Amino acid sequence: MLRLAEELLLLLIDKEHGDLAPVPAPSLRYALAGAVLMDLALEERIDTDPEHLFVVDSSPVGDGLLDLSLATITGKAGDPCDAAYWVQRLGEAPVADKIRDAAIEQLVGKSILERERGHPLSLSRRVVRARRYPTVDGKAEREVEVRIMGVLFSEEVPTPRDAMLISLVHASGLFERLLSRAEREEVKERLDLFRRLDLIGRAVFQAIGEAGITGAAQADGRIRGVPTSAERARALAALPMAEGGGLPFAGNAFSMTGNIVSFLVRQYRILGPVFRVRAFSRDFTVLAGPRANVLLQRSGKNCFRTLEAFEGVADALGVHRFILSMDGGDHFQLRRALKDGYSHAFILKRAAEVCDIASSFIDEWPKGRPLSVMPAMQRIVGEQIGRICTGVSAKDDLDDLSYFFDRLLAVRAMHRRPELAMKTPRMRRARSRIQGLYERVLEAHAPQRSTDREPDLIDDVMELHRSDPQLLPEHDLFSACIGPFVAGLHTAASVNALMLYSVLKHPGVLSRVRPEIDSLFANGGPTAEKLRAMDVTHRVAMETLRLYPVAPAALRQAVNTFEFAGYTVPAGTHAIVATTVPHHCPEHYPDPERFDIDRYTPERAEHRKPGVYAPFGMGTHRCLGDRFAEALMMLTLATILHRVHVVMDPPDYRMKFDYSTTTAPDASFRITVVERRS
Numbered sequence: 001m002l003r004l005a006e007e008l009l010l011l012l013i014d015k016e017h018g019d020l021a022p023v024p025a026p027s028l029r030y031a032l033a034g035a036v037l038m039d040l041a042l043e044e045r046i047d048t049d050p051e052h053l054f055v056v057d058s059s060p061v062g063d064g065l066l067d068l069s070l071a072t073i074t075g076k077a078g079d080p081c082d083a084a085y086w087v088q089r090l091g092e093a094p095v096a097d098k099i100r101d102a103a104i105e106q107l108v109g110k111s112i113l114e115r116e117r118g119h120p121l122s123l124s125r126r127v128v129r130a131r132r133y134p135t136v137d138g139k140a141e142r143e144v145e146v147r148i149m150g151v152l153f154s155e156e157v158p159t160p161r162d163a164m165l166i167s168l169v170h171a172s173g174l175f176e177r178l179l180s181r182a183e184r185e186e187v188k189e190r191l192d193l194f195r196r197l198d199l200i201g202r203a204v205f206q207a208i209g210e211a212g213i214t215g216a217a218q219a220d221g222r223i224r225g226v227p228t229s230a231e232r233a234r235a236l237a238a239l240p241m242a243e244g245g246g247l248p249f250a251g252n253a254f255s256m257t258g259n260i261v262s263f264l265v266r267q268y269r270i271l272g273p274v275f276r277v278r279a280f281s282r283d284f285t286v287l288a289g290p291r292a293n294v295l296l297q298r299s300g301k302n303c304f305r306t307l308e309a310f311e312g313v314a315d316a317l318g319v320h321r322f323i324l325s326m327d328g329g330d331h332f333q334l335r336r337a338l339k340d341g342y343s344h345a346f347i348l349k350r351a352a353e354v355c356d357i358a359s360s361f362i363d364e365w366p367k368g369r370p371l372s373v374m375p376a377m378q379r380i381v382g383e384q385i386g387r388i389c390t391g392v393s394a395k396d397d398l399d400d401l402s403y404f405f406d407r408l409l410a411v412r413a414m415h416r417r418p419e420l421a422m423k424t425p426r427m428r429r430a431r432s433r434i435q436g437l438y439e440r441v442l443e444a445h446a447p448q449r450s451t452d453r454e455p456d457l458i459d460d461v462m463e464l465h466r467s468d469p470q471l472l473p474e475h476d477l478f479s480a481c482i483g484p485f486v487a488g489l490h491t492a493a494s495v496n497a498l499m500l501y502s503v504l505k506h507p508g509v510l511s512r513v514r515p516e517i518d519s520l521f522a523n524g525g526p527t528a529e530k531l532r533a534m535d536v537t538h539r540v541a542m543e544t545l546r547l548y549p550v551a552p553a554a555l556r557q558a559v560n561t562f563e564f565a566g567y568t569v570p571a572g573t574h575a576i577v578a579t580t581v582p583h584h585c586p587e588h589y590p591d592p593e594r595f596d597i598d599r600y601t602p603e604r605a606e607h608r609k610p611g612v613y614a615p616f617g618m619g620t621h622r623c624l625g626d627r628f629a630e631a632l633m634m635l636t637l638a639t640i641l642h643r644v645h646v647v648m649d650p651p652d653y654r655m656k657f658d659y660s661t662t663t664a665p666d667a668s669f670r671i672t673v674v675e676r677r678s
Contacts, residue, residue, distance in 0.1 A: 026091070037086060046070075050082075221564060224568065226571075261578075287575060322483065341457025369672065384632060406490075503641070541630050
């Protein structure tokens with residue numbers, strides 16, 4: 001049996017975009033509180049009269065969602081209060097948020113919801129297709145929305161639970177998200193009837209109304225009415241300008257050249273969470289700090305879109321759109337289709353192969369001669385991505401891939417049109433080689449080819465193209481098939497190099513990593529279970545990503561006018577959400593520039609506070625393959641340290657970065673193989 005709080009959340013799942021539909025936080029909290037009270041009444045643990053809510057049976061229900069609230073009510077049994085008191089008490093943010101999180105975890109555990117860490121919630125594919133929940137007590141229950149709408153728009157007599165749920169949704173105003181105005185008018189009399197059917201339902205309905213949800217303060221990111229052009233200009237003028245506007249014409253462009261995160265941290269400290277920066281002819285509104293990250297995570301799909309930030313890249317690729325330039329329902333559906341191929345589970349199954357590919361390159365490293373690390377990492381990761389994700393070796397194309405994507409990212413970084421940058425003779429040759437790689441990928445996944453291999457990401461791409469050619473047309477297949485190489489060559493390779501630098505720079509950390517590496521390669525070699533047990537190595541990856549994140553900031557355009565931190569951000573504003581600013585704030589990470597892998601132990605858990613850890617971005621465009629990338633990086637680092645003993649050259653080297661496109665180690669980071677270990 002699903003609990004009312006679970007069913008309430010299921011009604012709020014946005015099937016088109018994923019995650020919970022946005023509702024005012026107080027509405028959801030009071031509704032969850034009411035749901036718990038109703039379930040306790042159905043379990044005959046509490047009862048109510050017009051003046052009191054009282055405990056009739058204090059024995060636990062055996063459900064964590066209810067028992068904590070029952071214990072809280074029982075503890076105040078000597079001083080009985082009415083239902084309104086308990087709705088408000090259980091609806092306080094810390095309590096109601098625990099109810100919400102527990103309900104979500106139970107739904108995930110029942111395979112009704114799907115969620116990977118940091119990604120939007122969604123109904124499981126089985127529920128979407130069958131419109132029923134998995135079998136419980138020998139029967140499958142109809143999806144809650146189908147059941148409730150069937151009750152509302154018919155003469156069907158509701159069960160007490162359905163009447164309670166309908167009255168709860170009605171009381172908290174959530175039907176405004178589920179029904180049109182005409183539909184609400186059509187069922188108005190029936191809604192009024194249901195609210196009067198049950199005493200506890202009436203009491204909770206009244207309590208929610210008395211709690212004052214209407215007009216309650218909303219969270220940051222509240223959508224505002226459409227402003228006039230004059231109001232928009234005043235709103236932007238009210239935002240403080242970094243460095244007073246910077247230099248004439250250039251603005252802050254030269255200050256942002258290089259380590260842009262350091263610049264944004266500095267301005268955040270001076271100006272607060274909202275300010276403007278200017279780069280030549282374009283202004284950007286910067287949102288920074290943990291609250292900005294929470295805004296992007298919870299309300300980003302209502303406030304922003306990415307099309308404008310990536311349209312130059314789409315043009316350069318010769319496609320109409322690709323995953324980074326998409327928003328809304330199409331973006332959610334594409335991510336869902338690609339999720340398995342980029343998943344943690346998928347790469348865990350191929351762990352031994354990932355290490356074998358890395359070994360084949362490492363064994364060719366010269367002994368006693370300096371080796372530039374970044375190109376070496378790109379060759380390893382490019383081949384791993386090619387073989388694991390696309391079934392095709394890209395070894396002979398890696399130089400062209402790297403050059404092409406360097407220029408491609410420069411187009412995005414400079415916000416310029418691609419005509420000149422992408423049509424030089426060198427770029428034409430690189431594009432031709434990549435076209436050949438793309439055609440080999442398609443050939444390897446042609447329907448007539450043998451299917452005795454493990455399905456991979458490209459199989460999912462081609463299945464989506466065949467089943468929904470409008471969502472993923474042939475014109476856009478190129479970006480979907482080549483996309484994994486972009487991620488590997490300019491993210492995973494960089495972080496791999498920086499992980500190696502970090503452990504070589506900190507011998508104490510290296511000594512803690514080595515026992516895990518020995519265990520990984522002992523007794524038959526790498527397995528999924530052994531990789532999951534590598535706690536120290538995982539924390540090395542996490543700390544490397546904190547200091548050197550894959551995505552230091554998110555470029556967006558505001559599509560609706562919203563309020564944040566006391567300022568109005570008008571629609572049309574070019575925005576930078578400075579997601580990694582909290583990584584360098586001492587209030588979140590003491591001594592933030594120190595490499596300290598113990599920040600992530602259960603005792604400290606500095607990264608657990610909302611909005612303070614965002615190495616892969618936040619919100620609907622968070623990196624789809626974040627856990628895939630973590631596993632790839634851990635396996636590659638482990639293979640290097642297992643196969644060879646290396647030292648930095650020179651031993652006291654301090655990292656220098658190439659900021660021309662992404663934050664990556666420059667060619668001066670070199671290592672020397674001292675001896676081969678296996």
